[in-house]
Amino acid sequence: MIAPSLATRDLTVRFGGHVAVNAVSCSFQPGTLTCIVGPNGAGKTTYFNLISGQITPSGGTILLNGNDITRMAVSQRALRGLGRAFQLTSLFPRLSVIENVRLVMQSRQGFGLSLLSTWTSHRQAIEDADACLVRVALTKRRDTLAAELSHGDQRKLEVAMLLALDPDIFMFDEPTAGMSVDEVPVILDLLQGIKKDTAKTILLVEHKMDVVRSLADRIVVLHNGTLLADGKPADVMDLPIVHEAYLGSLPPVQGTAHV
């Protein structure tokens, strides 16, 4: 079996008395797209926040390629290959679309502390950033301010910024949420594209079951912060416990019947 690129051991975080992520142990392999599913408030985003470092865990460890990164700074993790696209779009609002992406490219190429060159003289970064915009079909809005984009385009820019970082581990938090139906395929194709590179590990939080079915190599189910099920899509989807926890929130008629 391939060594995991990312692993959490008994990862836990409490907010006051509420345990948002409860002793989650899970490993992720390169060349695998893992979908993390679970109802709203299950702790999926919080689990991501722990891994990428925005939140400090109450207990447990995080291993990146076997090294303990539990206390490592957020920026450090990003440079070590842990990339994240946020559920709540987080852009540089009054900078242009291309500049949002170029800044990430600049971070990855490591010349952010250059004081005496002009940013325009680093041509490669601009070209590479433009290539990322092509991949999410956002070239037309290249020079628009990020704040002036439509919601769907902001979601695309969010993804383009992750592409620019080109991490070893991609963490997508509901990348298609709020996108119109005709915009979703762009993101699906993109995920398929990244999957082809077997060196990449992909973690995807997704609500749309058809998306999960078409992409997932493996499904992890979170519920109330606890890892409920983990396995091949075909096996996990049919578990009664998953139906109850995950799909149970769907039909309102059955929902009331349970009460």
Add this chain to the structure above:
Amino acid sequence: MSILSGDSPRSRLLAAAIILLVLGLAIAPFAFSSARTMNTAAKILVFIVLVASYDLILGFAGIISFAHTMFFGIGAYGVAIAMSRMEPGWIALATGSVAALAVSAVLATIIGLFSLRVRTVFFAMITLAVATAFTTAASQLSDWTGGEDGISFKMPAIFQPSFRLFEQPVLGLNVNGRVLSYYFIFVCTIALFLLMLRIVNSPFGRVLQAIRENSFRAEAVGYRTIVYRTLANVLAAMFAACAGILMAIWLRYNGPDTTLSLEIMIDILLMTVIGGMGTLYGAIVGATLFMVAQTYLQDVMALVSGATGHIPLLSNIVHPDRWLLWLGVLFILSVYYFPQGIVGSLRDRAKR
């Protein structure tokens, strides 16, 4: 345009205004013989550097600091103390300047590392406290600083008023030590401004804007924001110290009221906002308008007050002593009508 680091004024009107202004400042000693005009022109030059350095942190990095005059003061005191304690020559001038820059850098690093992690408002409060303590210390340590009276000192020979570069006047002007000091400051201002323009248009300057826009995301894409913010703070402090050095060279005097006072801090803030934050060119426009208003508003008001002497209330309102009130009114109007400052508004109009 590589000398402008690819960041042109981006408005014809603004470009024309800046060219006219720089030309005006370049020929000021020849065009205006009065000492007062020369003095205003020299102060405009010094404040262009000071305001631009403040824009570097306020406009580009989004850091609110009230300690900027402290660094301005450190620059001026560095020169004043070295020139009054050592033989007043080039070595003393260089020693004072280098020492002032080093002290500014160290102090700004300490303030940055200890307090740039906290929220903007708290950082502003901390800098206010440090600056106040520094002002008190400067007036207490009177053996070194001359206390409230400040220090007068001599400059190297070629900057002394009695120095003559040529036997004969050139184009009707005696090229004396004052004129040479003026041109020294002029050249330094241009060089320092272009250097700051380069910095804000460098990859580093771009990161500062990213941090100002969204520090959370800047950190998430790999930038150690504390390092960038601290470095910005240090650079701004060192440029402010440069402005202080130039001020001391011009005045041949330094005291708490010329560089350290809170009043100057507020003036800098106004000049930055009126000119247009995050544009750097705003420093040129803001410093010029403010300095000209400060110098000549009282004259204009004296004129108007005299002409309206027979109308009791009106002549009172425009009495020269009320000039600060009118400056306040001008400020409120300009912020109301040009929220992005003059440069921001001109650029917006050029885009349409």
